[in-house]
Amino acid sequence: MGTDITLQNVWFHYYPNTQAKENWAVKDVSLTFSQGEYISIIGSNGSGKSSLACLLNGLFIPSEGKLFINGTAIDSDQDRWEMKRRVGMIFQNPDNQIVAPSVLDDIAFGMENLGVTREDMQIRIQQVLQQVGLTGFEKKEPHHLSGGQKQRLAIAGILAMQPDVILFDESTSMLDPDGRNSILQLMSELHDVGITVIHITHQASEAFRADRIIVLHQGSVMLDLPKKSLYANAAQLDQWGLDVPLSIQLHQALRKKGWQVSDKVESEEQLVSELWTLM
Amino acid sequence: MDIDVKELSYVYQKGTPFEEQALSNVSLAIPHGKIQAIVGKTGSGKSTLIGLLSGLLRPSSGSITIGDYHVTSKTKKIPFRSKVGVVFQYPEQQLFAETVFKDIAYGPSNQGVSLKGIEDRVQQAIKMVGLDETLLSKSPFGLSGGQMRRVALAGVLAMEPSILILDEPTAGLDRAGSEQLLSLIQSLHEKNQVTIILVTHQMDEVARLADQVLVMDKGESAFYGTPIELFSDKERLREFGLELPTITKLINHLNHRINSPIPTSIFELDQLVAYLEKRRKETENE
Numbered sequence: 001m002g003t004d005i006t007l008q009n010v011w012f013h014y015y016p017n018t019q020a021k022e023n024w025a026v027k028d029v030s031l032t033f034s035q036g037e038y039i040s041i042i043g044s045n046g047s048g049k050s051s052l053a054c055l056l057n058g059l060f061i062p063s064e065g066k067l068f069i070n071g072t073a074i075d076s077d078q079d080r081w082e083m084k085r086r087v088g089m090i091f092q093n094p095d096n097q098i099v100a101p102s103v104l105d106d107i108a109f110g111m112e113n114l115g116v117t118r119e120d121m122q123i124r125i126q127q128v129l130q131q132v133g134l135t136g137f138e139k140k141e142p143h144h145l146s147g148g149q150k151q152r153l154a155i156a157g158i159l160a161m162q163p164d165v166i167l168f169d170e171s172t173s174m175l176d177p178d179g180r181n182s183i184l185q186l187m188s189e190l191h192d193v194g195i196t197v198i199h200i201t202h203q204a205s206e207a208f209r210a211d212r213i214i215v216l217h218q219g220s221v222m223l224d225l226p227k228k229s230l231y232a233n234a235a236q237l238d239q240w241g242l243d244v245p246l247s248i249q250l251h252q253a254l255r256k257k258g259w260q261v262s263d264k265v266e267s268e269e270q271l272v273s274e275l276w277t278l279m
Numbered sequence: 280m281d282i283d284v285k286e287l288s289y290v291y292q293k294g295t296p297f298e299e300q301a302l303s304n305v306s307l308a309i310p311h312g313k314i315q316a317i318v319g320k321t322g323s324g325k326s327t328l329i330g331l332l333s334g335l336l337r338p339s340s341g342s343i344t345i346g347d348y349h350v351t352s353k354t355k356k357i358p359f360r361s362k363v364g365v366v367f368q369y370p371e372q373q374l375f376a377e378t379v380f381k382d383i384a385y386g387p388s389n390q391g392v393s394l395k396g397i398e399d400r401v402q403q404a405i406k407m408v409g410l411d412e413t414l415l416s417k418s419p420f421g422l423s424g425g426q427m428r429r430v431a432l433a434g435v436l437a438m439e440p441s442i443l444i445l446d447e448p449t450a451g452l453d454r455a456g457s458e459q460l461l462s463l464i465q466s467l468h469e470k471n472q473v474t475i476i477l478v479t480h481q482m483d484e485v486a487r488l489a490d491q492v493l494v495m496d497k498g499e500s501a502f503y504g505t506p507i508e509l510f511s512d513k514e515r516l517r518e519f520g521l522e523l524p525t526i527t528k529l530i531n532h533l534n535h536r537i538n539s540p541i542p543t544s545i546f547e548l549d550q551l552v553a554y555l556e557k558r559r560k561e562t563e564n565e
Contacts, residue, residue: 044453045424092451146321173451176321176480177522202453205525241455246525246548253552259559268532276536279558 002035003069003086003164003196005056010065012051024063025051027219033198035164038191040207041200043216044241049200052216053169056198057087085114088158092170094150103129103145103153104138110161121160128156132186148179155186165196172206184209204234204243215240232264247271280346280362280441280474282309282332287341289327301327304341305500307493311441314468314475316485316506319495320520325478328495329444332476334360345442361390364440368447370431371424379405379422379430380415386438397437404433408463425456432463443467444476449484464488486510486524486546494519507544526551 012026013019021027025048033039033056043049054060055067058080067074067083074083091097100106107128111121129135132152137145142153151171158166168187172180184206191197199210207213213230215223217240223230234248247268255261259278265271289302302324309315317325330336331343334350334357343350348358367373376382383401392400405412408429414422419430428448435443445464449457461484467473479485485492486506494502494509496519502509510516510527523531527543530551534540541558545551 044455170451178320178520241453243454246529249548250529250551253548254555257552257556268529272532272536275533275555279537279555279562 002194004035004071005033005087005165006068006071007031007055007062008066008068010055010062010067012048012055012060012063016063025219026055026062028065029219029221031214031221031224033165033196035196036191036194037212038187038197038210039199039212039214040210041198041214041216042202042204042207042237042242044202046218047216047240048219049202049216050169051219053089053167053198053200056165056167057089058083059089085161086163087165087167088161088163089167089169090151090154090158090171092173094147094154094174097154097157098142098150101141102138103134103140103142106142106153107157107160110157114161116160124160124162128159131159131189132156133182146179147175148182151175151179151183152186155183155190159190163195165198166190168197168199168201170201171199172201173203202242204237204245208245215242217241228266231266280359281311281344282307282442282474283344284308284332285342285344287328287331287343288339289331289336290339291327293339300498302331302498305493305495305498306341307500307503309474309476309491311474312468312472313490314464314477314488316489316492317476317478317495318480318482318485318492318519318521319501323495324498325495326446327498329365329446329476329478332442333363333365333444335365361438362440363442363444364435364438365444366432366435366446366448368450370435371427374419374427374431377418378416379410379419382419382430383415383434383437386434390438400437400439401433404437407436407467408433409459425452425459428452428456428460429463432460436467440473442474442476444478446478447480448477449479449481461488482510482522482524483526486526494521506546511543 007029010026010029011024013024041049041052051060055062069083074080098106099109104125107125108121111124132155134149134152134156142150145153172183175183187197187199201207208227210227212226214221222240234244235252237244251261251265251271261274284305284307287302287305291299291301305328317328319325331338337354338350338352340352345359345362350357374382376385380401383404384397387397387400405415410426410429419427422430448460452460464475465488468475477488489506491504492506492509493500501519510523516523524546526546530541530543530545541554545554
């Protein structure tokens with residue numbers, strides 16, 4: 001049955017009574033995330049991305065507005081507990097989310113808290129190790145792993161709890177290119193098996209891997225578009241302090257010089273084929 | 280101060296079961312005032328090389344010459360330490376003082392600079408990194424991540440190094456933060472003639488800033504030359520586990536379709552646009 005999350009006019013501030021509402025971290029956000037989607041949330045530092053992430057898995061409670069899972073309002077601590085079970089979260093710093101002295105124990109930690117039986121744990125551990133590509137690492141000490149491997153271990157620990165949704169909060173920003181690519185690849189694989197992937201980032205190049213892209217700026221949603229439509233509107237990203245993909249910058253520059261290219265392109269591929277015919 | 284590194288090697292925990300050769304026979308020459316990029320995968324020896332160049336580690340063999348100072352495995356006190364400033368990865372984690380002023384002043388006060396001198400240097404450093412003077416009396420821990428990083432950088436600049444080593448200076452910053460930092464590096468290089476050694480995973484930064492680039496692989500120097508040379512060979516780059524700069528990827532994408540290829544020595548969008556314009560005009564005149 002899965003997990004659909006709906007935010008209805010959600011506002012958030014750590015100390016809501018101390019600040020005027022225009023300075024709040026999340027301002028009047030209404031969004032729906034359906035089971036199986038692959039979504040990127042982009043925004044510059046301080047845009048409210050991480051606050052939104054914490055709202056989505058019950059770490060923060062909306063100061064105003066409502067949150068629903070499959071149409072049922074999340075009100076009590078019991079509801080939020082259930083929400084945390086359904087929505088797993090991977091943080092930015094790989095060193096901050098490892099709790100046990102071995103890979104095996106680290107994956108078991110979350111399951112222990114859920115009361116999973118030993119037999120079931122053993123099966124799940126092998127499954128998730130294979131899923132993240134760490135089979136054979138059971139006895140390793142986490143501090144001997146590379147950054148990318150640590151992030152994959154963190155993902156394995158979350159997967160073992162069998163969530164419907166995984167939130168990645170800038171989970172690639174501290175990794176080298178190899179580690180980064182392995183995590184991005186894993187996100188696609190998780191999406192392929194039906195898990196909702198929500199990737200929070202400020203890198204446009206990473207965001208464009210998702211099917212749907214949400215732009216946050218000063219706590220509010222500026223855009224919420226499928227990737228295809230965003231590509232055509234990506235020049236706007238600049239005003240919110242975000243990267244505009246280079247191919248779009250090129251497209252715009254050439255149009256200004258009077259090149260006969262279509263006014264809206266949907267992908268780099270399309271731009272390349274148009275330019276080729278002109279040369 | 281020119282830097283000349285000859286057949287430099289370093290072994291960690293020599294003579295123990297944990298002995299590990301982290302660097303073997305690396306040579307490089309960095310003329311004064313240049314921007315040298317050092318790239319390579321995690322574990323390729325970049326950090327060891329930085330440790331040696333900054334005088335935190337002593338070579339196991341080989342030599343480092345910086346200006347008139349010469350260091351070998353026999354050197355007791357490394358003489359160039361105060362000339363080389365290092366901004367480590369995530370330098371904001373190293374802030375410690377109760378005010379921004381005290382944090383920036385810590386380095387020069389250890390160098391024996393007079394009180395008045397320290398005051399001047401702090402003022403100058405905070406200006407260089409583009410932060411407001413009113414922040415000097417504030418706690419560094421109340422600042423944003425990007426501001427904290429610039430305070431940490433100011434603390435190194437206040438020591439007036441002639442050589443500045445930056446280890447992934449833009450990691451984790453958003454576009455505005457990265458842009459500010461890269462422009463700052465460029466202006467330090469141009470106005471103050473500081474030699475810059477930039478360790479990075481970002482090939483866009485290498486293409487944009489570096490005069491020369493060293494690729495480290497398994498503790499050895501795998502490539503030493505200009506960015507244009509490095510990015511001209513896609514296969515070799517893949518062997519090193521490195522990516523192409525975004526603009527080079529785009530040019531290669533275009534080159535799949537175009538008969539006479541666009542040169543991959545173009546690293547700026549303006550240059551690419553100008554080049555394409557020229558090509559189009561030529562085609563029209565034919």
